[in-house]
Structure formats: C-alpha cells, structure tokens
C-alpha cells in the first residue's frame with residue numbers, strides 16, 4: 001500500500017534531481033503543437049526529471065490560450081494565431097517537435113517539422129493511412145531525423161517483462177493472444193476529436209491502435225490477415241456513419257497465432273446505469289501455460305502479471321523498474337520511460353527499447369485492413385501535399 005501511494009505521488013509530483021540543474025549538457029528544446037489534453041502527462045511532467053529536456057515553446061490556434069498554457073506549465077515561448085504552428089516550427093532554436101494534434105493532422109505537421117529539420121515525437125496513431133506513415137519515415141531517413149510514434153506503454157518494464165517471459169520459452173509456443181482496451185460510456189464528450197471522421201476519429205484509431213501494436217509485439221510478427229471484424233458506429237447521424245465507437249476483430253499470423261481484439265471508446269453501462277470498469281487486459285495462451293497482464297496501458301499506476309505454467313503453481317509478478325539493469329525508477333510513468341528512450345535516440349545513444357518505423361507502418365496497414373473488413377473504410381488521406389522546395393535532399 002505504501003509503495004502504491006509513494007508511486008502515485010511521485011508520478012504526479014516527481015522529485016527534481018539536483019543533477020537536472022547542473023549537468024552542463026545542452027538541453028534539447030521541445031516545441032509542442034497544440035495545447036492538447038495529453039501534453040501535461042506525456043510531455044510536461046516527464047520533462048521535469050529529464051536533465052536534457054527543456055520545455056521551450058507551445059503553439060495553439062489561439063494566442064491567449066497558448067500564453068496561458070505556457071505560463072501554467074513552464075514553456076518559455078508561446079505562439080498563436082493562424083501561423084502559430086508554423087512559426088514555432090520555423091524557430092531555429094527548436095530541436096524537437098511534439099505532435100499531439102488530432103490524428104488527421106499528424107501527417108501534415110510532422111512532414112512540415114521534418115522539412116524544417118526537427119526530430120518528432122508523434123502521438124499515436126502515426127497517421128490516417130499507412131502510405132502517409134511510409135512517407136514520414138522516408139523523409140526522416142533522408143534528413144537523418146528521429147521520428148517516434150508515441151506508444152508509451154512499450155517503454156515500460158511491465159510489458160517488456162511479459163515479452164521476456166514469452167521469449168524465454170517457459171510457456172512454449174504461443175497459440176492465441178487476446179487484447180482489450182475499453183473506456184466506459186461518458187468518458188468522452190460528444191465533440192471529442194475521436195468522434196470526427198475528418199480528424200481521424202474512431203475506435204480502431206485510438207484504443208484499437210494500441211491493441212494492434214501489442215498483438216504484433218507479443219506475437220513477434222505482423223498479422224497476415226483480418227479474419228473477422230465488426231464495428232458499431234458512434235451514432236446514427238450521417239457524420240458518424242464511418243466513426244466506430246467499438247470494434248472486435250480476429251487476426252491471423254503466419255506462425256499460426258490467432259489474435260483477438262476488443263476495443264471500445266464508449267462501453268455501454270450495465271443495465272444502462274452502472275459504468276463498466278475499463279478492460280486493460282492482455283492474455284497470451286501458449287502450449288505450456290498462459291501469461292496475462294492487467295493494465296498494460298498505464299502500468300506505472302498499478303499492474304500485475306499472472307503466469308500459469310501448465311502443471312506448476314501460478315505466480316504473480318510486477319515490474320515497475322528494470323531493477324538496475326537499465327535506467328528508470330519505480331515511479332517513472334510510461335511517458336517518462338518513453339522520453340528517456342526518445343532523447344537517447346536523438347542524442348545518438350542506444351535506447352533501452354525502440355519502435356522500428358516498420359512497426360508503425362504495419363500498425364497502420366493493419367488498422368486499414370480492419371476498417372476494410374468491418375466496412376467502415378480507411379480514414380481520409382491528408383490534403384497536404386509535401387514539396388521539398390529547396391530540392392536539396394530529395
């Protein structure tokens with residue numbers, strides 16, 4: 001209980017190590033596009049304990065909002081108005097762009113950031129389409145820049161412990177994997193970006209993107225086909241026709257693994273009244289037993305890993321840090337672990353873990369395949385057309 005409270009407190013109010021003030025290292029200056037809800041958790045709080053990160057600039061469509069956000073969270077500069085995002089990107093002092101814009105704007109603003117020579121920490125899912133993700137990584141490669149799709153949970157020791165158990169072959173060959181991510185009805189307001197088709201909304205683009213990523217990670221391979229997929233629209237209004245509030249899908253893998261997904265942004269209440277507890281489980285059934293993780297998505301708060309080897313006693317494990325084998329503290333959030341890896345990569349060091357560009361591209365391909373199978377259709381391509389005006393690095 002004490003550990004839980006201690007972790008919860010430090011997750012919210014991390015201690016600032018003295019080393020943060022006197023490293024002498026030039027900090028990477030982060031610029032953030034949009035005063036999005038996720039920014040405090042994914043960027044501001046983790047930056048407080050990273051000695052190489054400076055919260056440099058924030059841009060919002062409205063300057064007053066940007067200035068208020070900058071003051072509240074400690075960004076040095078604020079940009080706003082119709083040119084605010086581009087002005088921030090054009091500032092030569094900025095090293096890294098954090099892109100937490102609605103999904104449908106990820107492609108345009110990541111391409112613009114890369115064009116301007118900035119590394120990008122890009123919110124999930126990377127883009128609306130697989131082709132756009134491919135273009136982003138091609139440009140990053142040409143420019144020698146880092147782009148990371150922010151699947152923060154992948155950097156936490158808990159999910160890596162599950163993967164290590166599977167890789168150890170303790171439980172033998174994987175047969176099937178079930179992954180769920182659900183949010184109770186009422187979590188999102190009706191005007192949320194996740195309900196807007198043009199902005200890349202839908203369940204497969206939000207919790208669904210995590211479930212696909214986790215299936216591919218645990219299976220150590222990419223799904224080869226979508227066997228079944230069924231989705232429910234957010235409402236009967238025409239604008240929600242292609243916006244899935246939930247879906248289930250079954251995926252096939254080349255190594256005979258079957259993957260099952262249950263993704264819901266608006267899970268209905270029991271008897272229409274009682275909210276359901278979010279389902280945050282992943283269960284892997286192997287020839288020689290099962291392993292299940294509860295709360296793979298934000299394990300830093302609380303999680304447990306249950307291992308049931310056939311014919312042997314079950315055991316429960318927890319993994320809040322790497323126990324000294326890699327950087328981290330028990331109270332580091334998934335976003336803090338992610339920031340460590342991202343900064344290591346940008347600084348030319350080898351991160352503890354990484355997401356390969358092909359994983360992001362495969363994730364988007366699989367989301368497209370689910371949308372094709374369930375009949376909702378892939379999300380709209382960005383209207384932004386990239387041109388490298390200087391022509392120097394094409």
Ligand SMILES: NC(=O)C1=CN([C@@H]2O[C@H](COP(=O)(O)OP(=O)(O)OC[C@H]3O[C@@H](n4cnc5c(N)ncnc54)[C@H](OP(=O)(O)O)[C@@H]3O)[C@@H](O)[C@H]2O)C=CC1
Nearest residue numbers: 034035036037038059060061100101102103123124125193
């Ligand atoms: N890694 C994680 O754990 C999480 C990731 N996410 C991802 O982060 C991104 C943002 O999500 P979230 O923080 O919930 O979103 P918000 O709706 O809070 O923020 C979206 C931001 O986009 C900007 N924006 C620009 N154009 C538009 C537009 N046409 N309509 C609406 N907003 C616009 C707004 O910025 P401005 O301030 O300029 O007005 C707004 O602040 C998504 O890609 C989502 O998938 C979200 C939650 C958790």
Ligand SMILES: O=C1OC[C@@H](O)[C@H](O)[C@H]1O
Nearest residue numbers: 124183194206207265297
């Ligand atoms: O990235 C996310 O993680 C948690 C979810 O509740 C949220 O909808 C999503 O955007």
